[in-house]
Amino acid sequence: MDKLDFITEELGKLRDTGLLINIRTIEGPQGAWITVDGKKVLNLCSNNYLGFANDPQLKSSAQKAIEAYGVGPAAVRTIAGTTTLHRELERKLALFKGVESAITFQSGFCANLAVIPALVGEGDVVFSDELNHASIIDGCRLSKAKIVRYGHCNPKDLQAKISGEINTSWRLTKEDKNTTPISPPSQGGVKNPSSGTDKARRFLIITDGVFSMEGDIAPLPEIVEIADKYRAITMVDDAHGEGVLGRGGRGIVDHFNLHGRVDVEVGTMSKAFGVVGGYVAGSKRLTDYLAQKGRPFLFSSAVTAADVAACIAAVDTLTASDTLVKQLWQNTQFFQEKMKQVGFNIGHTKTPITPVMIGDAKIAKDFSQKLFGEGVFAQAIGYPTVPIDKARIRVMLSAAHNHDDLTWAIERFERIGKSLGIL
Numbered sequence: 001m002d003k004l005d006f007i008t009e010e011l012g013k014l015r016d017t018g019l020l021i022n023i024r025t026i027e028g029p030q031g032a033w034i035t036v037d038g039k040k041v042l043n044l045c046s047n048n049y050l051g052f053a054n055d056p057q058l059k060s061s062a063q064k065a066i067e068a069y070g071v072g073p074a075a076v077r078t079i080a081g082t083t084t085l086h087r088e089l090e091r092k093l094a095l096f097k098g099v100e101s102a103i104t105f106q107s108g109f110c111a112n113l114a115v116i117p118a119l120v121g122e123g124d125v126v127f128s129d130e131l132n133h134a135s136i137i138d139g140c141r142l143s144k145a146k147i148v149r150y151g152h153c154n155p156k157d158l159q160a161k162i163s164g165e166i167n168t169s170w171r172l173t174k175e176d177k178n179t180t181p182i183s184p185p186s187q188g189g190v191k192n193p194s195s196g197t198d199k200a201r202r203f204l205i206i207t208d209g210v211f212s213m214e215g216d217i218a219p220l221p222e223i224v225e226i227a228d229k230y231r232a233i234t235m236v237d238d239a240h241g242e243g244v245l246g247r248g249g250r251g252i253v254d255h256f257n258l259h260g261r262v263d264v265e266v267g268t269m270s271k272a273f274g275v276v277g278g279y280v281a282g283s284k285r286l287t288d289y290l291a292q293k294g295r296p297f298l299f300s301s302a303v304t305a306a307d308v309a310a311c312i313a314a315v316d317t318l319t320a321s322d323t324l325v326k327q328l329w330q331n332t333q334f335f336q337e338k339m340k341q342v343g344f345n346i347g348h349t350k351t352p353i354t355p356v357m358i359g360d361a362k363i364a365k366d367f368s369q370k371l372f373g374e375g376v377f378a379q380a381i382g383y384p385t386v387p388i389d390k391a392r393i394r395v396m397l398s399a400a401h402n403h404d405d406l407t408w409a410i411e412r413f414e415r416i417g418k419s420l421g422i423l
Contacts, residue, residue: 017361017362018361018362018365018382019361019382019383024036024037024377025037029053029054030043030046030048030053030054030274031043031048031051031053031054031400032051032398032400032401032402032405033405034377036372036377039372039375040375041372041375041376041377042375042376042377042401042405042408042409043377043398044376044377044378044395044396044397044409045377045378045379045394045395045396046396046398047240047270047271047272047396048271048274048396048398048400049243049244049271049272049328049352049396049397049398049399050243050249050272050273050274050314050318050324050325050328050398050399050400051274051324051398051399051400052272052273052274052275052314052317053274053275054274055274055313055314055317057313057317058274058275058310058313058314059310060313061309061310061312061313062306062307062309062310063306064309065085065305065306065308065309065310066305066306068305069083069085069305070305071304071305071306072301072304073301073302073303073304073305074301075301075302076297076298076299076300076301076302077291077297077298077302078291078297078298081301081302082302083302083305083308085305085308085309085312086104086302086303086308088312089104089308089311089312089315090102090103090104090279090287092312092315092316092319093267093279093281093315094281095319096250096315096318096319097250097251097253097254097265097267097281098250098253098254098259099259099265099281099282099283100282100283100284100287101281101282101283101284101286101287101288102279102280102281102282102287103279103280103287103290103291103294103297104269104277104278104279104303104308104311105277105278105279105280105294105296105297105303106276106277106278106296106300106301106302106303107268107270107276107277107278108135108237108239108266108267108268108269108270108277108278109135109138109278110278110296110300111266111267111268111278111279111280111296112133112135112136112138112139112237112266112278113135113138113139113142113295113296114280114290114293114294114295114296114297115139115235115264115266115280115290115294116136116139116140116142116143116204116206116235117139117142117143117144117295118289118290118293118294118295119143119202119204119233119235119264120143120145120202120204120233121143121144121145122144122145123145123201124143124145124146124201124202124203124204125145125146125147125148125165125201125202125203125204126140126143126145126146126147126148126203126204126205126206127148127149127150127158127161127162127165127203127204127205127206127232128140128147128148128149128150128206128207129149129150129152129153129206129207129208129211129218130149130150130151130152131152131208131211131213131214132206132207132208132237133208133212133237133239135237136206136208136237140206145204148161148165152211152214153211153216153218153219155219155222155223155225155226158205158223158226159226162203162226162230162232165203166230202232202233203230203231203232203233204232204233204235205223205226205227205232205233205234205235206235206236206237207220207223207235207236207237208236208237208238208239208240209236209237209238209239209240209241209245209251209252210238210239210240210241210244210245210252210351210353211240211353212239212240212353213353213355213381213385213386213392213394214347214348214349214353214355215347215348215349215350215351215352215353215354215355216347216348216349216350216351217241217245217252217255217350217351218236218252220236220252220253220256220258220262221256221258224258224261224262228261233263233264234261234262234263234264235262235263235264235265235266236252236253236262236264236265236266237266237267238251238252238253238265238266238267239266239267239268239271240271240351240353241255241351242267242268242271242272242273243271243272243273243314243318243325244272244325244328244351244352245351247322248318248319248321248322248325249272249318249322249324249325251265251267253265262282263282263283263286264280264281264282264286265280265281265282266278266279266280266281267279267280267281269307269311269314273311273314273315274310274314275307275310275311275314276303276307277303277307277308277311324399325399327399328352328397328398328399329352331352331397331398331399331401331402331403331406332351332352332354332397334403334406335354335395335397335406335409335410336349336354338406338407338410339354339356339410339413342410342413342414342417342423343417343423344356344357344413344417344422344423345357347392352396352397352398353394353395353396354394354395354396354397355381355392355393355394355395356378356392356393356394356395356413357390357392358380358391358392358393358422359389359390359391360389360391361380361382361383361388361391363391363420363422364380364381364382364391364392364393365380365382365391366420367380367393367416367417367420367422368380368393370416370419370420371393371412371413371416374412374415374416375412376409376412376413378393378394378395378409379393379394380392380393381393381394
């Protein structure tokens with residue numbers, strides 16, 4: 001038996017259960033309509049919320065940056081990879097987000113892998129929403145901190161989990177709990193009432209801002225209240241909120257007017273901003289610390305000048321106008337209302353992420369293939385990305401769409417939904 005036969009077996013299982021991912025090939029730039037595997041289709045599955053991925057101003061900025069800085073940095077940020085463009089992007093991101101400082105990374109995934117292990121380690125506790133993104137999960141594992149999952153968007157469960165962790169961790173006696181109040185130290189974590197000494201452990205609460213498979217929004221005000229009560233560090237990954245929520249797309253913290261109350265904001269430049277890259281926004285001491293401790297920052301080459309320049313152009317555009325954000329939300333309201341009228345279940349989404357709930361993974365895959373045959377590119381999402389019985393077609397709306405595009409798509413969704421017995 002070949003030592004890699006297990007790979008063949010695993011691929012076979014994925015194929016038999018309808019979970020094998022069909023990776024299609026895009027021919028040309030992202031937009032409302034694209035060419036995929038030689039076929040022109042309406043694009044309903046990219047994260048290009050604002051249409052920036054093929055924006056003329058972003059392309060022009062990238063081209064000029066190549067002429068000025070070349071095609072690659074050839075170094076990590078801490079040695080010879082930090083250019084004036086990197087500094088300009090970080091300055092403008094901080095102004096856009098309304099924080100003291102920002103630090104950029106190669107991707108949003110890298111940003112999470114950098115910040116979580118830098119903030120917590122063995123002896124610390126991370127409280128993580130059970131539907132948080134894979135990059136958060138991996139960042140938590142790398143940190144070696146204890147990971148406590150709380151119910152999705154459930155502040156009551158978060159409160160119970162933190163209370164339970166305090167009581168379990170410190171083995172408080174009944175007498176201790178009745179006579180001595182808990183007084184958390186300023187750096188996060190809790191004080192041991194029975195000894196009066198601060199323990200060298202920290203609490204970190206992490207949540208996605210917008211959940212990528214459900215489209216719902218984290219109850220950030222309630223989470224911040226709990227964090228304040230226990231002096232926990234708060235961190236939100238706003239990958240799908242940047243460019244979508246808040247004034248002119250400034251994100252979930254702006255959406256809830258929680259400026260100054262969230263310690264760590266993680267964002268990505270690969271979705272609404274249309275390029276690639278990630279960042280962490282917050283206090284200057286936080287970003288200074290991550291420049292010393294964030295391993296992707298220390299050990300992986302800097303983002304190219306072309307990408308950084310395009311990101312700057314995206315931030316400049318959003319700073320100047322909220323027109324694209326408003327168009328995105330108009331398209332979202334139009335599509336989601338029509339889909340519900342037709343009879344589709346789109347879950348509890350509150351954002352342009354629109355899960356068309358199917359249930360069975362094989363039926364969802366068949367639905368997606370039939371849509372593609374009719375000229376609609378909308379991928380099926382199944383296990384392990386979502387629970388085994390919660391397969392769906394995830395529709396991603398964009399400011400690049402118009403109502404004629406969306407009406408045309410809805411007609412095809414309805415016809416195929418009826419043919420498969422879903423409607």
